[in-house]
Amino acid sequence: xxxxxxxxxxxxxxxxxxxxxxxxxxxxxxxxxxxxxxxxxxxxxxxxxxxxxxxxxxxxxxxxxxxxxxxxxxxxxxxxxxxxxxxxxxxxxxxxxxxxxxxxxxxxxxxxxxxxxxxxxxxxxxxxxxxxxxxxxxxxxxxxxxxxxxxxxxxxxxxxxxxxxxxxxxxxxxxxxxxxxxxxxxxxxxxxxxxxxxxxxxxxxxxxxxxxxxxxxxxxxxxxxxxxxxxxxxxxxxxxxxxxxxxxxxxxxxxxxxxxxxxxxxxxxxxxxxxxxxxxxxxxxxxxxxxxxxxxxxxxxxxxxxxxxxxxxxxxxxxxxxxxxxxxxxxxxxxxxxxxxxxxxxxxxxxxxxxxx
Amino acid sequence: xxxxxxxxxxxxxxxxxxxxxxxxxxxxxxxxxxxxxxxxxxxxxxxxxxxxxxxxxxxxxxxxxxxxxxxxxxxxxxxxxxxxxxxxxxxxxxxxxxxxxxxxxxxxxxxxxxxxxxxxxxxxxxxxxxxxxxxxxxxxxxxxxxxxxxxxxxxxxxxxxxxxxxxxxxxxxxxxxxxxxxxxxxxxxxxxxxxxxxxxxxxxxxxxxxxxxxxxxxxxxxxxxxxxxxxxxxxxxxxxxxxxxxxxxxxx
Numbered sequence: 001x002x003x004x005x006x007x008x009x010x011x012x013x014x015x016x017x018x019x020x021x022x023x024x025x026x027x028x029x030x031x032x033x034x035x036x037x038x039x040x041x042x043x044x045x046x047x048x049x050x051x052x053x054x055x056x057x058x059x060x061x062x063x064x065x066x067x068x069x070x071x072x073x074x075x076x077x078x079x080x081x082x083x084x085x086x087x088x089x090x091x092x093x094x095x096x097x098x099x100x101x102x103x104x105x106x107x108x109x110x111x112x113x114x115x116x117x118x119x120x121x122x123x124x125x126x127x128x129x130x131x132x133x134x135x136x137x138x139x140x141x142x143x144x145x146x147x148x149x150x151x152x153x154x155x156x157x158x159x160x161x162x163x164x165x166x167x168x169x170x171x172x173x174x175x176x177x178x179x180x181x182x183x184x185x186x187x188x189x190x191x192x193x194x195x196x197x198x199x200x201x202x203x204x205x206x207x208x209x210x211x212x213x214x215x216x217x218x219x220x221x222x223x224x225x226x227x228x229x230x231x232x233x234x235x236x237x238x239x240x241x242x243x244x245x246x247x248x249x250x251x252x253x254x255x256x257x258x259x260x261x262x263x264x265x266x267x268x269x270x271x272x273x274x275x276x277x278x279x280x281x282x283x284x285x286x287x288x289x290x291x292x293x294x295x296x297x298x299x300x301x302x303x304x305x306x307x308x309x310x311x312x313x314x315x316x317x318x319x320x321x322x323x324x325x326x327x328x329x330x331x332x333x334x335x336x337x338x339x340x341x342x343x344x345x346x347x348x349x350x351x352x353x354x355x356x357x
Numbered sequence: 358x359x360x361x362x363x364x365x366x367x368x369x370x371x372x373x374x375x376x377x378x379x380x381x382x383x384x385x386x387x388x389x390x391x392x393x394x395x396x397x398x399x400x401x402x403x404x405x406x407x408x409x410x411x412x413x414x415x416x417x418x419x420x421x422x423x424x425x426x427x428x429x430x431x432x433x434x435x436x437x438x439x440x441x442x443x444x445x446x447x448x449x450x451x452x453x454x455x456x457x458x459x460x461x462x463x464x465x466x467x468x469x470x471x472x473x474x475x476x477x478x479x480x481x482x483x484x485x486x487x488x489x490x491x492x493x494x495x496x497x498x499x500x501x502x503x504x505x506x507x508x509x510x511x512x513x514x515x516x517x518x519x520x521x522x523x524x525x526x527x528x529x530x531x532x533x534x535x536x537x538x539x540x541x542x543x544x545x546x547x548x549x550x551x552x553x554x555x556x557x558x559x560x561x562x563x564x565x566x567x568x569x570x571x572x573x574x575x576x577x578x579x580x581x582x583x584x585x586x587x588x589x590x591x592x593x594x595x596x597x598x599x600x601x602x603x604x605x606x607x608x609x
Binding site for chain 1: 476477
């Protein structure tokens with residue numbers, strides 16, 4: 001956890017500026033920029049406190065476990081998606097790739113009676129393959145990311161329907177059921193997988209050069225390329241991971257339901273994108289924090305859960321998520337505007353005596 | 358006057374674009390710790406010369422030698438590898454990364470131990486320290502190294518880009534209009550940096566339309582007109598802007 005710990009420094013505690021800064025607005029903008037995801041964390045905690053005071057069923061081990069379980073599939077798929085959006089790309093095909101992988105899995109395991117391990121491997125490979133196709137078309141051939149993955153959104157589900165003929169396969173056995181329903185140290189297996197992915201993702205994002213490279217591609221691809229950043233390979237690989245994560249998410253859901261349902265993954269892409277954008281990753285790319293994405297995922301999960309505990313209908317949940325997303329966009333626009341204000345005073349010319357000429 | 362070794366020598370460069378001869382048998386020499394001003398009207402061949410020296414263009418005739426070794430560059434990265442870096446007007450800085458992150462983009466240092474070696478964990482504090490020390494060495498005063506480039510002024514960005522080139526071992530820096538579109542204070546930031554780099558033995562090619570800037574920092578000035586070098590003047594001989602303009606336009 002040491003990596004995750006240090007990776008979180010940016011929001012955890014205020015740090016003393018090394019050199020005096022000037023300009024109150026500048027300082028405020030920097031503060032907001034640094035603590036953008038911190039603001040979301042505070043909102044999350046406040047919301048948790050409200051739910052705790054209103055329902056004694058909220059802050060229980062069982063309920064927190066349920067929340068973690070509910071967010072883990074969206075969360076898993078959101079990690080590569082966040083990296084794609086950071087790099088200036090997007091993957092709208094994740095829900096359909098999930099159902100395609102699940103359809104292949106159902107076909108392999110139940111109809112053709114292959115082993116569980118092989119079926120899982122093929123399902124993940126289908127996700128990786130679709131991701132690779134996205135990556136090659138978008139990154140190397142420079143097709144529009146939105147159009148290609150929108151095509152995948154329709155196409156992959158179409159392929160899945162062709163495989164399944166709308167029939168749900170079930171009865172995959174206890175071993176497979178463990179994937180979605182088991183626990184490790186009383187934490188659900190899907191949540192363990194999600195948190196594991198998050199730790200690895202945060203390490204890449206904050207501790208490895210790759211995180212900066214993704215950000216540089218999203219912010220200014222030409223500048224990034226001129227410095228030698230792999231502006232084609234990185235997004236391509238991210239699409240592959242997005243496909244694998246989608247397939248893994250589909251398999252986990254199949255295990256939870258014990259059914260390879262053709263309706264798996266409907267709406268997944270928008271839930272994932274909502275979490276990523278709520279977490280403060282700029283849709284245009286170049287800015288964002290993975291911690292923010294984690295808080296965005298948890299925020300939506302807690303909101304859903306709390307409103308249901310309070311017996312407030314699902315329509316209100318959707319309305320609330322929508323409102324929060326728009327509010328986040330407003331906060332982002334506000335701090336962007338502040339950051340653009342130039343500060344002339346922060347520009348002392350070197351007073352050092354000249355070396356001899 | 359300058360007894361330093363010649364670091365960059367281009368000889369007999371000719372470059373044609375179709376029927377147009379952009380450069381016609383041009384030779385230049387640059388010594389360590391020297392600032393060579395490159396001036397000329399639009400279309401005089403300055404940009405073509407920059408392209409040839411920076412590896413972006415291949416000359417039809419002539420040779421480019423760096424530190425006495427003849428070189429042929431397929432692209433700017435190859436020129437950079439032997440120590441020539443061109444700071445273009447678009448600067449190649451990523452606005453959402455901070456100063457230190459930009460300086461070390463694609464040259465990140467890894468931390469000690471297994472995490473660094475095997476899992477490529479960056480040594481962020483060491484990189485920040487190195488950037489801070491680098492700026493100090495060249496007397497550049499900038500906001501803290503964690504400041505995002507998007508919050509910097511044009512002159513500060515120039516200073517970051519130029520210092521980055523030198524920190525990465527370039528001993529020949531080509532600056533294409535480094536002070537264009539900058540305010541007085543920011544121009545001062547850039548020009549004083551040029552002077553300090555010179556004192557550190559960096560060889561600089563300085564391209565500008567602004568005669569005052571060139572006269573202030575350059576030791577020698579090469580005047581281009583219609584693809585030829587029409588003059589190569591030592592600035593210390595009471596050179597005036599009017600004289601240079603005359604050479605540029607062909608009136609002198």
